[in-house]
Amino acid sequence: MRNSVSKDLPNFSQIMTEKIKMMEFYNTVRQLGKGTFGTVQLCERIHNKQKIVVKQIVTELEGQQLEAAKNEVVILKSLNHPNVIQYYDSYIQKGLFYIVMEYASKGTLQESIERERPKYFTPQHVMDLFCQILMGLDHIHRRKVIHRDLKTENLFLTGLKADVIKIGDFGISKNLVNGKMANTVIGTCNYLAPELCDGKPYNSKSDIWSLGCILYEMCAMQKMFDGTVSNIVLSIANGRKKTVNTKVYGKQMQEIIDMMLQPRPEDRPDTLALMTHPDIFPSLYYLGSYLGCIE
Structure with a gap:
C-alpha cells in the first residue's frame, strides 16, 4: 500500500495515528452488511457493552474506494450533532482500514x-x-x-x-x-x-x-x-x-x-x-x- 495521502485530506495522517490498539477493546457481535470492498460489523465495547459499528475496508484497493473512506473519516470528524451519526475512531491494521462509529439500533x-x-x-x-x-x-x-x-x-x-x-x-x-x-x-x-x-x-x-x-x-x-x-x-x-x-x-x-x-x-x-x-x-x-x- 502506498503511504501517499490526498492533498484534499490534510488531516488524515493525524486521524489515523496510534489506532491499532483499539482492536483490543471490542468484540464482534454480527455482520450488518457486506460489499465488494469490505464489510460492516456490529461490535460491542468490552468495558461497557456499548454497541458500535465498525466499517472494514480493504486498503490495498487504493484509488477511489480508499479515497472515499479517507474522505468519510475527515468529514465525520468535523461533524457533531444529535441528528448526524457520531464518528468515534479510525485506524489501519493488517491491510484493512477501519472506521468506528455510532450504532443506530432501529435500522434505516x-x-x-x-x-x-x-x-x-x-x-x-x-x-x-x-x-x-x-x-x-x-x-x-x-x-x-x-x-x-x-x-x-x-x-x-x-x-x-x-x-x-x-x-x-x-x-x-x-x-x-x-x-x-x-x-x-x-x-x-x-x-x-x-x-x-x-x-x-x-x-x-x-x-x-x-x-x-x-x-x-x-x-x-x-x-x-x-x-x-x-x-x-x-x-x-x-x-x-x-x-x-x-x-x-x-x-x-x-x-x-x-x-x-x-x-x-x-x-x-x-x-x-x-x-x-x-x-x-x-x-x-x-x-x-x-x-x-x-x-
Missing part, C-alpha cells in the same frame, strides 16, 4: 417505510422525522459540506421512547472549500437533482432536492422518482412529480415538497429558510426543546 428509514407499508406514517411522525433530518442537514451545510447521497437508506433510526433519526454514510460527500461548486456526478439516481442529471455544477441545494424526495417518500411510502435509470432521469428533467394524499397530510405538506423540488437550484430554499417556514417551525421548535437538537 427505508427499512421502517418497508415495514409500515401499505399503511402510512401519521402526519406528526413525518414532521418529527423531517425536522430532525433538516436540523442535521443544517449542521452539515453550515460546515460547507454537501452530502451528495441523501436517501432513506442513509438515514438511521435509534432512540428508546421516540424515533431519533441520524444522517450517515458520508463516503461520497464533498467538502466545499470557500463555497466552491462541485461538479462530480455521483449519488443515487432516484434522488438526483436536475442539475446533476444535466452534468452541471451544483451546491448544497442538491441536498435540498433530495430532502424533498425523502419527505414525499415518507408520506407516500414510495419513491418520488422510480423505474429504470433512463425513466427516472427523463421524469426529473420533465418535472413529472407525484403528489401526496392531501386528505391525510394537508396541502401544506405538498407545498413544502414543491418548494424543495424546484427545477432551478436558486429557487429552492436553504436549510435556514426551511427551518423558519411557518408550517415547519412549530414542529421544529418542539423537537428542539424535547430532543435538544437545536444548536
